[in-house]
Amino acid sequence: MAGSGFSERAWDQAYRAAVAQAFGTVPYYREMWAEAGARREDPAPTPVTRLEEVLAALYPLGAPYERRREEPGWIGEPAELLEALRLTGAYRGERPLFEVRRALLDWRRVGRARYHVVLSADAEAADPETRAAGLRALRAAREPALLGDPGQLAELPDHPGGARLLVRLPLTDPAVSEHGAHEHGAHEHGAHGQEVHGQEVHGQEVHGHVVHDGHLGYLGGRDRGCGRVHVNWRRVHVRQTPAGPLFTLLRRRRPTLVGISVPGTAHLAVERCARHGTPVLAAREAVAA
Incomplete structure (x- = not known):
């Protein structure tokens, strides 16, 4: 894992690009601006338990969800x-x-x-x-x-x-x-x-x-x-919040998953590994100490 090339700045830039893409092209996230009546810097957290309910709205306008032709949205690559x-x-x-x-x-x-x-x-x-x-x-x-x-x-x-x-x-x-x-x-x-x-x-x-x-x-x-x-930082961004980490899949577009919260992970925090210099998940108490 040495020489991984991780950069905190580049990681955050990749997250910002994913957020911009979501707000610009994905109905679910575009509606957040409409509901707020203003531009948002970050999307509101979406519980992972709600993803099935809003699945069709998580696909970009240019490549919409087609139920009869789609594989399950959570297979990945x-x-x-x-x-x-x-x-x-x-x-x-x-x-x-x-x-x-x-x-x-x-x-x-x-x-x-x-x-x-x-x-x-x-x-x-x-x-x-x-x-x-x-x-x-x-x-x-x-x-x-x-x-x-x-x-x-x-x-x-x-x-x-x-x-x-x-x-x-x-x-x-x-x-x-x-x-x-x-x-x-x-x-x-x-x-x-x-x-x-x-x-x-x-x-x-x-x-x-x-x-x-x-x-x-x-x-x-x-x-x-x-x-x-x-964390597989090339594909996953983790943003720390007081309520726990929020996960963004940086490369997946269909469906687009940005700012996802997972119940039961409030005790987790993201920090840097002292040996490798890349993001790791740790107990929040350990980070605070």
Whole structure:
């Protein structure tokens, strides 16, 4: 991560450009000026829980939402996942990547690596063979990387011991703000109430952690060296407010997501990593101290 080229000024300029684009071309944000009766410097925070309700208004006027032709608005791009994984220092793209999900995804590659979906135990599959096929491919793969929530990984039957386990943490997970938790063997509680002990999930070593939100997508990863959760600053801007952080996706336009608040993250703050000089998420108390 050394020599990342991060600049606080350039990061804020990218945010300002995203705000200008939103106010200029996206109905949802244009309406904020109309409601305020004046120009706004920043959009009003939008709770992530409201995004489904206003989805159609989040698409630019020049490329409007077309329900019958659209993929789900929250899929994101393979590059977002790859960059989050690279931030961990545990994945370089040389291994086939299997992601545990509740639905299939029409991706073929993430970077140079082949990409596969393994349906989770709670996924609704019309044909049971679909889930079985994903598990067979996982068992047959040579040195695969396997990504999922702690509970999803624990529920998979017969996954190979040689798989490199990568854990997907929700943005609201308390472990996101813990500094160096994995270096010191602290206990964490992941999704579905499953316990993550240091660097193991149910007895198997965990090689990396990425941070994810169901609507915002992959936001960053925990660096194995410094133990801090680094924001993928090339794609994500985080603006600190008294109520908590607001997230802006700098490159995503359909839908446009600017100034999004996530319930359960009021304890988080953004600061600079002393080792790498790039943005990290930390506990607000730690920043204030």
